Amino acid sequence: MGGIHGEGLQSGRLMLNASTPVLDAHMHVAGLGYGGTGCFVHPKTLNSLPFHFLRTFLGFTRKDTFERLDELVLQRILDLIREAPSITHGLIFAHDAIIDKDGTRNEALTQFYVPNEYVLKLAREHEELLPAVSIHPHRKDALDRLHECIEAGALALKWLPNSQGMDPSDKNIIPLYDILAEHHIPLICHTGGEHTVRVLDHRLSDPSLLQLPLERGVTVVCAHCATKSGFVDRDYFEVFVEMAKKWPNCYGDTSALATLNRARYLPRIAKMEELHEKLIHGTDFPVPSSALPLMRHFTMSELSRLQRIKNSLERDIQIKRSLGLSEVVFENAAKVFSITRQ
Ligand SMILES: [Zn+2]
Numbered sequence: 001m002g003g004i005h006g007e008g009l010q011s012g013r014l015m016l017n018a019s020t021p022v023l024d025a026h027m028h029v030a031g032l033g034y035g036g037t038g039c040f041v042h043p044k045t046l047n048s049l050p051f052h053f054l055r056t057f058l059g060f061t062r063k064d065t066f067e068r069l070d071e072l073v074l075q076r077i078l079d080l081i082r083e084a085p086s087i088t089h090g091l092i093f094a095h096d097a098i099i100d101k102d103g104t105r106n107e108a109l110t111q112f113y114v115p116n117e118y119v120l121k122l123a124r125e126h127e128e129l130l131p132a133v134s135i136h137p138h139r140k141d142a143l144d145r146l147h148e149c150i151e152a153g154a155l156a157l158k159w160l161p162n163s164q165g166m167d168p169s170d171k172n173i174i175p176l177y178d179i180l181a182e183h184h185i186p187l188i189c190h191t192g193g194e195h196t197v198r199v200l201d202h203r204l205s206d207p208s209l210l211q212l213p214l215e216r217g218v219t220v221v222c223a224h225c226a227t228k229s230g231f232v233d234r235d236y237f238e239v240f241v242e243m244a245k246k247w248p249n250c251y252g253d254t255s256a257l258a259t260l261n262r263a264r265y266l267p268r269i270a271k272m273e274e275l276h277e278k279l280i281h282g283t284d285f286p287v288p289s290s291a292l293p294l295m296r297h298f299t300m301s302e303l304s305r306l307q308r309i310k311n312s313l314e315r316d317i318q319i320k321r322s323l324g325l326s327e328v329v330f331e332n333a334a335k336v337f338s339i340t341r342q
Pocket residue numbers: 026028255284
């Protein structure tokens with residue numbers, strides 16, 4: 001385990017004394033506000049099929065979910081990271097509400113909310129956790145909030161445009177991009193299909209909307225490499241590949257790729273060695289990883305070895321290693337999120 005040295009979080013830069021830290025750079029925390037976390041899940045979402053599926057996968061009973069979800073999710077994340085031999089840290093995501101263009105919070109459409117203060121606090125309390133904050137650019141005080149979060153140690157800003165309703169190509173966001181570029185804070189942006197939360201606007205899945213922050217000098221991480229998730233989604237993977245080639249500051253993350261919906265991309269990505277230096281490892285916890293959708297790419301003994309790995313973070317990284325993703329993919333996050341070693 002790579003310990004955080006000295007003061008820990010210091011103005012968005014971490015000093016680690018381990019060899020290169022290996023991050024799961026795409027992890028979701030969630031909760032219902034127990035223990036004063038401020039987290040929120042809309043009652044409709046709580047009863048939705050994807051939520052039920054995730055709860056079942058995590059093994060949380062309905063009673064436990066409704067009585068102490070926040071604590072259960074946190075403990076699971078910590079246990080998984082501590083017990084995964086290949087992972088040293090998790091980048092955990094806040095999730096802002098849906099904010100309308102006039103700056104008001106849309107209570108009806110907001111499905112879930114994880115406050116920045118909560119992920120920043122968790123990162124202060126647990127050396128394994130690193131904070132990515134979420135600030136909707138429609139917020140009237142977005143720039144002030146961003147400054148405060150950077151000051152408090154935020155390592156990245158995370159958006160889910162097709163569900164949160166922000167358009168990354170909106171020129172009004174330029175001042176926010178300039179702050180990110182100035183402080184070397186990457187923007188992690190969901191690209192491609194989305195099926196865990198409701199999509200408000202499919203056009204906002206398009207990675208080419210991220211040209212504006214790239215032009216402003218922001219390091220951009222296209223989550224899921226803009227891959228297609230459901231039958232009706234558009235496939236933006238090739239668009240992402242072209243962007244990653246063109247822009248030195250454009251990266252993609254491998255989160256949720258070892259799942260039924262996106263698994264077909266992994267063998268392709270494994271062969272694209274020139275792309276590996278532009279990839280960052282992540283799982284999309286709590287989305288479960290499995291080698292089964294990739295079974296024809298493994299021998300029976302390798303398939304059974306992978307499926308016997310109980311720890312879902314370890315299983316995910318081992319699936320990707322076994323398919324041939326280079327070590328640079330697993331080491332890249334430390335560089336991209338400016339986590340410096342002693
Ligand atoms: Zn995600």
